[in-house]
Amino acid sequence: QKMTVKAVKMLCTAPNVYTKVPDGGWGWTIAFAFFFVEALTYGIIKSFGVFFNDLMESFDETNSRISWIISICVFVQTFTAPLSTVLSNRFGHHFVVMAGGVLISTGMVTASFARTVVDMYVTIGVISGLGYCLSFLPTVTILSQYFDKRRSLVTAVASTGECFAVFSFAPAITALKEQIGWRYSLLSVGVLQLSIVICGSLLRPIIIKEQEEVKAQPPEEPTETKYMLENEQTRTSIESIDSGVEITTSPSNVPGNTKAEPKSEEPKEHIQILVENNSTPPEPKTKLLDFSVMRDYSFICYAFFGLFATLGFFAPSLYIIPLSLSLGIGKDHSAYILSAMAIAEVFGRISAGWVLNKKPIRKIYIELICVVLLSVALFAFPFASEFWGLMTCSIFFGFMLGTVAGTHIPLLAEDDVVGIAKMSSAAGVYVFIQSLAGLAGPPLAGVLVDTTQNYSSAFYSCAAGMVLGAVFLSLVRPCKAGLCHHQRQCAEESAAEVVPDLPDDFIEMDIGKAENSGKGCDGT
Numbered sequence: 001q002k003m004t005v006k007a008v009k010m011l012c013t014a015p016n017v018y019t020k021v022p023d024g025g026w027g028w029t030i031a032f033a034f035f036f037v038e039a040l041t042y043g044i045i046k047s048f049g050v051f052f053n054d055l056m057e058s059f060d061e062t063n064s065r066i067s068w069i070i071s072i073c074v075f076v077q078t079f080t081a082p083l084s085t086v087l088s089n090r091f092g093h094h095f096v097v098m099a100g101g102v103l104i105s106t107g108m109v110t111a112s113f114a115r116t117v118v119d120m121y122v123t124i125g126v127i128s129g130l131g132y133c134l135s136f137l138p139t140v141t142i143l144s145q146y147f148d149k150r151r152s153l154v155t156a157v158a159s160t161g162e163c164f165a166v167f168s169f170a171p172a173i174t175a176l177k178e179q180i181g182w183r184y185s186l187l188s189v190g191v192l193q194l195s196i197v198i199c200g201s202l203l204r205p206i207i208i209k210e211q212e213e214v215k216a217q218p219p220e221e222p223t224e225t226k227y228m229l230e231n232e233q234t235r236t237s238i239e240s241i242d243s244g245v246e247i248t249t250s251p252s253n254v255p256g257n258t259k260a261e262p263k264s265e266e267p268k269e270h271i272q273i274l275v276e277n278n279s280t281p282p283e284p285k286t287k288l289l290d291f292s293v294m295r296d297y298s299f300i301c302y303a304f305f306g307l308f309a310t311l312g313f314f315a316p317s318l319y320i321i322p323l324s325l326s327l328g329i330g331k332d333h334s335a336y337i338l339s340a341m342a343i344a345e346v347f348g349r350i351s352a353g354w355v356l357n358k359k360p361i362r363k364i365y366i367e368l369i370c371v372v373l374l375s376v377a378l379f380a381f382p383f384a385s386e387f388w389g390l391m392t393c394s395i396f397f398g399f400m401l402g403t404v405a406g407t408h409i410p411l412l413a414e415d416d417v418v419g420i421a422k423m424s425s426a427a428g429v430y431v432f433i434q435s436l437a438g439l440a441g442p443p444l445a446g447v448l449v450d451t452t453q454n455y456s457s458a459f460y461s462c463a464a465g466m467v468l469g470a471v472f473l474s475l476v477r478p479c480k481a482g483l484c485h486h487q488r489q490c491a492e493e494s495a496a497e498v499v500p501d502l503p504d505d506f507i508e509m510d511i512g513k514a515e516n517s518g519k520g521c522d523g524t
Contacts, residue, residue: 017207026204027146030139031154033199035161037097037139040193041104041132043165045070046317049338050173053322054182059117063322064446066117070318071442072125077132078310078435084137085428093138094203100134101196103127108190112183135196137431138203141424144413145206148420151410152363156353159406163349163398166317166342174335293418293426298480302417303433304472306408309371310437311444311465312378313405316397316458317341318442320390323455329387337391341398348402356407363407364416364477370403371470377401378463382456416480437465 048070055066087096107128114120140155147154169189176185293299320341324334352370356363377397384390409427412418418426445458 017209021146021148021208023147023150025146027143027154029202030143030146031158033202034139034143034158037135037196037199038159038161039165040196041136042162043169044189044193045073045132046162046166047169047173047338049318049321050170050177050335051182051186052318053325054177055117055120058182061117062446063449064443067318067442067446069117069120069124071439072121073129073132074442075435075439076126076129077136078431080130080133081137081431081435082428084133085424087134088138088141089424092205093142094200096134096138097200097203098197100131101194101200103131104135104196105190105194107131108193109187112187112190135200137427139199140409141427142203142206144410144420144423150357151413152356152407153353155410156349156356156406160346160349163342163345163402166345167339170335170338170342174331293422293429296418298416298476299418299426301472301475301479302412303430305469305476306430306434307437307469308465308472309404309408309469310434311441312374312462313401316378316381316462319445319449319455319458320394323381324387324390326455327385327390329390333387337394340391341394344395344398345402345405348399349406352403352407362416362477363411363414364473367404367407367411368470368473370400371466371473374400374404375463375466375470378459378466381459416477441465
């Protein structure tokens with residue numbers, strides 16, 4: 001029985017080994033799990049606005065103090081991103097996501113018994129916030145590893161779970177509150193989030209056998225066979241040449257190969273090459289978190305883009321219902337506005353994934369266009385004065401938000417930023433940098449609302465942050481192009497120093513020596 005349990009555990013946690021990125025396979029199961037993880041993490045965070053007025057009345061607190069609940073949650077979620085990366089590299093993605101699901105559920109269930117807003121800061125802000133980080137980041141990271149050509153499209157479609165959650169949860173929670181109150185509604189949400197544990201159990205690690213192991217060993221056998229055949233031909237054609245000359249005329253003297261030795265020592269050379277090839281792959285695995293990405297100027301610009309753009313990600317969904325209520329729109333219609341925003345976000349994510357999946361397109365520029373249009377959408381909210389105007393702005397904002405929110409983390413895997421090799425560490429550092437905006441965004445908007453007594457100021461602050469993000473995003477590609485040009489120059493300089501040590505007529509010189517020595521032997 002113990003053997004059976006151990007076999008089941010190995011089956012669930014055993015990595016999938018591929019010779020190249022599969023662009024499918026078990027990746028479809030990962031995408032399915034990511035859909036529900038998105039729904040139960042960011043979907044719940046964005047739907048939290050339905051509890052806003054209830055918490056203000058129950059705890060008798062202001063907008064800004066209630067905003068700190070989600071603000072602390074987002075801050076903890078993003079600030080602990082490097083910890084999520086380290087734990088994932090150490091213990092595996094599935095274990096970390098399952099632990100995150102337990103933390104999220106624990107925080108939400110405990111928050112339903114909170115008596116003060118400070119209790120909510122600890123339960124939802126710290127406990128659930130840490131769980132959100134441990135659940136979301138490892139899932140999107142491992143999903144990116146299973147796909148290459150379809151990465152943008154699959155990630156965008158799978159991330160629509162967040163949108164479907166907002167679309168369904170906002171009206172459902174609103175109706176549930178009418179029946180059982182906000183506390184039991186929050187308790188129900190916490191129990192539902194426990195299903196993240198099931199999603200985490202589906203995450204199997206992936207191992208891509210690099211070209212070193214796949215290509216290095218098979219070519220060596222025919223190459224050595226070829227050398228041995230050529231050596232036999234050399235022996236039969238030049239019988240009077242001694243073993244020293246035979247070795248110098250062997251093709252193993254070609255530049256780039258080790259110095260040839262007598263045939264009896266060839267297996268040693270073969271073993272030595274295999275040891276060197278097998279000793280190189282484990283080196284990157286020892287790094288739990290690679291901070292070398294911080295030396296990449298393109299990544300720094302992209303991180304600042306994420307820092308400022310985060311200001312516009314969460315505040316609108318939190319303040320759209322209070323804004324609609326301040327304009328005299330009913331609670332039911334306000335929930336419909338949030339749901340319409342979620343539906344539009346679905347189409348935005350799918351559209352962005354489809355466009356970015358096209359080969360000739362420079363993805364970083366498409367992202368820049370979407371960020372600029374998202375800024376326009378944020379500036380449009382204060383000009384809405386009735387239901388249909390607010391509905392139009394919400395649909396436009398939701399669509400543009402989908403194009404950015406579903407692609408900004410997967411774009412780290414593109415060569416214009418850091419590439420797939422450093423995706424895991426870059427995602428941890430990138431989300432960590434976002435934490436400052438996640439902490440400051442909602443409370444800043446809340447302070448502006450309390451000061452001006454106008455919800456439009458919250459949207460202006462979000463739009464200003466998004467504009468700054470667009471500026472830094474526009475610098476990513478120029479920085480990367482400049483860095484690549486500098487690396488090419490360094491490579492050319494180093495190549496210029498190495499080339500003189502390996503003359504082009506190396507083989508001809510040896511053959512010439514062999515012919516001269518052959519003549520000398522014949523003459524004697």
